[in-house]
Each structure stands twice: as structure tokens, then as C-alpha cells.
Amino acid sequence: MKSDHLSNIWRREIDKINDHLPRNYKTLESLLSSKNPYVITLDGDQIPFDRKELEFLAEIVPKKYHGSLQLPIVFIRRIEMGEGVYSISGGKIEKGVIMKLLGVTENPFSDDENNFPPYIYRHQVLEIRRKIRSLTTIGFATTKTNLKDSVFKDRIV
Known part of the structure; x- marks a missing residue:
């Protein structure tokens, strides 16, 4: 019983530090057509997107995926796995973009998602964020158990 109570407190604290995460996601296609591309965060602020970065992404992602790629891409810091371990929130297209930017694969959009590494590391996240x-x-998580009722419930990797 005490464990459940502590788990609930821990989950609420993690959710609080994740207030900067998007409330919803927008496709690359819709952001490219927007005069002022942004999404709303969980706490009601805006995450503005740089137009040059959107155009750069549009060049490396095949056009047929522009309506499916959800932005922003969230790197989830996996606290329970040790320092510097992250997973990529989203599906095959979001993971494929990251693999392409890291040079892990030439054609990630035709690769099987199961061929992608399950985790990436701090230096790789920094490399992507430079681009x-x-x-x-970046969001924070402890375990899938703790995430099942959190803001990531629909995007757990």
C-alpha cells in the first residue's frame, strides 16, 4: 500500500517536470504550411518550430511521410537505465528520422523498425539537437509501469 502511494507521488512529480512537453503533436506537412508553426505544451505554453529546420527535415524525409511524421520528436530520458540513456517517443517514422540523422541507416523508411536500436545515448541526442x-x-521517465498513466501513455516505446 505504501509503495502504491509513493509510486503515485513519484509519477506526479515526473509529470510536473514534463509540463514542457507537447499536449499534442502536428505533422511536418501541417507545420510547413503554417505561417507560425508551433504546438502547445501541457502547461499551455508554445513550442515554436524553426522554419529552416522544418525545411531541412522536409528535404531528408520522403514527401509521402510528411503527413505522418509527428513533431516535436521527444527523447525520453530513461532514469532507471542509468546516466545518458534515452528512448525515442513515437513510431517508425520518428525513429527513422533519428536513425537517418545519426547515419545509422541509409534508408530508414524502408527498414524494419525492429532493426533500430531500442535506445540512444546522450552524445547522439546532442548530435540530433545540434541539427x-x-x-x-526531452522528457523524463522512470519505468513503463510509472508511465502507463502519465503524459506518455499513448507514446510509450
């Missing part, structure tokens, strides 16, 4: 900083953000 598309405004299109990415």
Missing part, C-alpha cells in the same frame, strides 16, 4: 533543436525536446 534540429526546435523540432525535438
